[in-house]
Amino acid sequence: MPLPTLTDDDRNAAREKxxxxxxxxxxxxxxxxxxxxPLAEVLRRSDKVVGRMPVRHLLTAMPGIGQVRAGRLMxxxxxxxxxxxxxxxxxxxxKLLQEFPDAV
Structure with missing residues (x-):
């Protein structure tokens, strides 16, 4: 099955999005x-911005959590x-909320 052909306008719109x-x-x-x-508020949101974010990126955004600790937690x-x-x-x-109960 061939890929769909996109016009330049379609590509630009996708790029902007x-x-x-x-x-x-x-x-x-x-x-x-x-x-x-707070982490609880982020996890309650159901929009595409939050939904499509990898959990590792979410964890490493928490103060004091790096790549290694995020991997261990996951x-x-x-x-x-x-x-x-x-x-x-x-x-x-x-479990995430239990791990970070004070995450303001």
């Missing part, structure tokens, strides 16, 4: 890092490496 999504995720991570946005909670926030189950969300 991707740029906006990356900016929104970047702002979300910055708010988490600064402590102005492994201990049974969260697959490539899992996105929208794919988390209720038990996994509960």
């Amino acid at each position: 991707a740029i906006l999504a990356r900016r929104a995720r970047s702002e979300l991570r910055a708010c988490l890092k600064a402590g102005t946005l 492994n201990s909670m049974g969260i697959a490496e490539g899992r996105r926030v929208q794919g988390l189950g209720s038990a996994q969300r509960a």
Whole structure:
């Protein structure tokens, strides 16, 4: 099956949409890092910005969590490496909230 042929306008529109999504995720991570946005609120959101973010990126945006600790946390909670926030189950969300209860 051949790939769809896109016009230049279609490509530009897709590029702009991707740029906006990356900016929104970047702002979300910055708010988490600064402590102005609680993890519980992020996990309650159901928009595409949060839903399509990898869980590892979400964890590394938390203050004091680096790549290694994020990997260990994901492994201990049974969260697959490539899992996105929208794919988390209720038990996994509960474990994340239990791990970070004071995350303002």
